Amino acid sequence: MPFNGYNENFPYSNKTAIWANNLPPWMKMANDPTSVGQQFLNSFALTLDEIDDAINQALYNQYIGQANLGEIAWVTKAFHGLRLSPSKRYKVKAGGNEVNVVSTLREFYENKGSAILDFDKMLIYLNTEHPYDSLELIDRDGQTIWTGNKSSQVKHHVWNCFDELGLLVGLMRRNGEGNEDFAKRIKNVFRYPGNSSHMGLIFGLAGQMDLIESITWEKNNERCVLPVDTYIESIKVGNRFSRPEELEIKEDAVEIKNEVLVFPDNKPDQDYTLNKCEIQDGKIVLAPSALSGIITTPVISIDNLEHWNNLILKADIPEETAVSVDVMHYELDVAHVENLTDGDEVIVTLIEDGAEEKYMVDSSVRLRVKLSRPDTTYESPSVELIMLSYENTDAEVTYIKKDSIKLDVLSDEQFKKELTNPDGSPSNELKQWAQELSDMIPILWNKFIWDEAYWDVIDKNLMGLDVLPHRWDPTIDRIASKYLQIGVGDGLDLKVADIAKQSDWNLRITSGTYFAGENLDEYYLFAKPTTEFFVKSDENNQVKISGTPMQGAPVIVETDNGYLTQVSFLDEDFNYTIENEEVVIADGGPDIYLKYNDLDLNHVNITDNDNGSYTPLIEQYDTSNRISLSPVPKRGTELRVSYRVKNSFIISNEENGSTITFSEEQNNIKITYEDSSDTKYYVETRVTIDPSLTHFNQGFIYVANQIGDTVRMSASADPDIVRANGYDRSVVHIDCFDQWGNPTNNNEISGTASIGILTLVAISGNRSTFRYTAPSSIATDTKAELTFSVPNGTSVKTSILVKAGENGA
Template sequence: MADTRYLYTNDEITISSSYPVTCARKLDPDIQGQTVFVDDQTYLRYIPTAMQFEILSDLPEQQLVITIPYANKLTNTEAKYCRIVRYDGISMWRVLDTSLDEGEKTLTATGDATGIYGIFLNDYWYSEITQRIANEYPLWTWIRQSRESNGQRFFNWYAMMLETVEDEYDELKSQKFIDLLDPQILDWVWVYDLPDIRTSDQLAFYDDEEPIPIIDSLRDFFFNKLDGGGIIDFDNRRMYTRKEYGAFRGEIQNIDRRSSFTVTALPHQIWNAFDEFGLLTGTPRLHREKNAEYRERIKDVFRYPGNSSDQGLTFAIARELNLIRRVTWQDDNKNLYLKGKGVEPYTIRIDGQPLEPLDYAIDEFGYILIQAQSSGRTRTVSFIKDVEKHELYQKSDEELYRIMFQDDGQASETLKRWVNYINTVAPIMWGRFNWDEGYWDTISKDLTGLGYLPNIWDSSIDNWKDYTFNPKRWEGSNVWQS
């Protein structure tokens, strides 16, 4: 087993080694066509991908454990049959024993030296469906007995297509359950607004003078082995990339002109299955919120149900504003100490379940001690902290009124923002008007429908509560009689 005293890691690869190593992407075109050494020439036909890396170290001969994540780069079927390979430095690629972690979506292999490693796809694997088809033949037939038979070789291509469809269908079925969803599916990308372009234009894009590849299809964008490049939406004049390019520059050339431009990237959300669950539970995704965090907040709808009570409002506010904290209780044989004031005990959940009154104690500093559960398990503890609630009609709440009003009693900018926000997300008025230009009748001809921001020095309107406005009061003949 490899000595893992040293760990090299980035977003694309993790290497455990016995001596320090460095790693960088390297796609050497001179060795892509070199032979891949395999035992089975019929059902092992490996082809290179762009996921190749050069590992360097002062100690070339050493044990390495290489882990490469493949989420959003390979499909489930591709990952199942691909392998990590190593170039021997002479003329051949060596296939390594590769383990697949479908949950974490990683591929792991062990190497005995530094050099160039990469992922190769098996372009023609032996599908288990092939044998299922062959089993329909009599026991004595060669087509049923051997995968080397011409019949199984013929069926295998169709079996590969069926297996691919089965894998994709299984993935679609898993999207019906939020806990089975892959949190690594694309959620946020970057978008660049482009000037007027046409499909006939010659386009080139650069990041700090490095060319940015243009991706032709949505499939290649969502399963991008380079994790770079971008796809162009000509109709809306936009370019989408999976990573942010800080020094984005574009060039346009056609028969009329040649021009260049620069543009800043903006985050853009990709609607996915998590957003479907959010729509179902009335929990929209927050700006730049990742799938894993969003999933927990969706499940908090059931852990912390909101309603109009004091407790329900606390739950709803904390969930909508992402104020629910989570900590990992590594060993529940030991007590857990939640430090810091402002934690309400009734908001504590252990693995989603409420905490019983006898399961905790509060010390003299207001800190909470959760009693050991004595099961030896690792648990997730969630709680709500620092949520303040104020009653808007309570004028004795000085802290609130300092926020809402200025020293002269006029509405503060904060209160104006609140009013504008409420009018935007939950409008109850039909419109607004200028006092010296006319009136807007919201209910009937007898009411003016005047709305205003409150002032703490406002006089009582009780004397005017029975007043009605008659727009035709000057038309009656009795008005002009003395």
């Protein structure tokens, strides 16, 4: 058959072009896509393309966000009851039209409307989600041997990647549920996580029963209206739960407003950065001795933010005092807009070439609140409330209606009265409930026994054998973290750990490469780093380390010449060698090009097949992969080149240690390598997560190369009221933080009390614990002013009310 060009049925593959590009340029096959050779290669390339597509699709289908929604989920089947011969051909008519009968599952899945026959089970499968009005099975003679209608067809579920993902979170596909709806329910498991709390049970049941409803909050609509019987705790805008200040509950609806409360926001005081300001009785005020002060809020972030509109500020501002607000970049100490007051618009004004240009702030922000007064005789201004209004974009709002799920029915008095008869015996309704529970959850013998119950633990079908843990089952996290090495990557992650070694609460950080800093500098974290030092290399440019580098981790070598490069050149016997060899074809010019840069020209050897030698011109070398030769080799000459990369090394593992060979002599050598063979985790002993030793129960762990300075402190006393009897006590916790809100360690913290005795009890992480002991007597109720500070001058104050005893004693 003549070749008529590439077309839809025989397209030209990119792989064919790549293969042809690697052929010698003098071949027609390398330059002519229509050549017989390229047509031949293209047949294999198209097969590989199909394999690539299948592999990529399998990889994509591992993730809920990119899995193929077009995967077959439901087909229709009908039982015809005839013993058909697989060697004969049959036709199928559906709805009066003949459908394509295929012989392989792949053809069946890929062709909508096709049919396939199951000869063993006497079934017809049709690639359609909806039954046909009529079905006919026709033999090869054209005779109708079986007919069916809608009632003879039933849905048949085809297990696909979404069912696998649902299995991981304890969800089963509902009858007839498509991939898109099922994927939404799977995602809702994470958006509305179920647990044993009241709302946790509602979330879990709503996800299982597809009772999570959604509407679109359209762009620039000031309010989104929800049904009045909505569970307030279930409202989510995008991926975040709604904020209380956003909601307005009316008689007939729940409305979401496009306003966000910035202060007070039910956040701990330490979430705000205070500078000569205090939060007293829920208001921001100046410190007693301060003329001006600043408080910076945490980051304010809204998923459906188009841009910020106005500042809403409620403040008490005595005469000659001032309060203003700056809208700051969410991370940098840069102001978008400065000196806003109540009602001002959040608009940035720029003047370029005499022209005024305005634009709205459309990103996450922080607010910097500034307070001032002429002197301390003036009453401090106070800020009671700060809000920001915003313009919204389109957002999906999800919620759960109260009439969909009710959990508190058993607590309803009227309902409880219906469960028993006047004489106290169980009513028929209670018996029906008991029977239904017994039928649906057969873990009791036959039925409820009103004064006692027995667990049926004998039947293996009820023991959970061969069943994956359900998402609502009790968590095994604590067991797993204690006895197993948890992680992803390789077989070591599945190894049962030594319980004696895992009995502590130290963090285990996966070893590997980490990138940090503005320039994303590369760092490597070893599980068990070992460092050895040498004054200089020996006469063979070698040193021998005592251990063997493990786990394929990098070996870091630092000398007077800086950090060295590890190379992996191989000789003819496949042993590591410090010298690399290449064969280069001369092009008639003085220059040749090798694979590597930064070459050591003192160790370059160049010969040809006639044993002619060539000398590299050192004075013309510019550290690239280009070398100029003398004499100039003739065009087509085959040159054998051996060379070394400057400041490089190789490692040869031996029975007792390893030998490191350098490309040249090295001095003041520092070698760091991985010395752990049984774990891929670095154990951090300076930080503990033992709940009996630390107050931290949430947050993030950062791997940093330095500890920040304390710039903010918080103090809390419990109780904050004691009696002056000489032995009443209060525990005072002082927490220290750096400028980013990360905890900092301060072992030199000190504290003073205006009355009573203050004693440092313990320091754990960023928390210092003091014990306050009340004085034996005072005349009147008095506040004990407590002041705590660290050496850099950062301090915090709190107070404890000391109440006088009877008669002032």
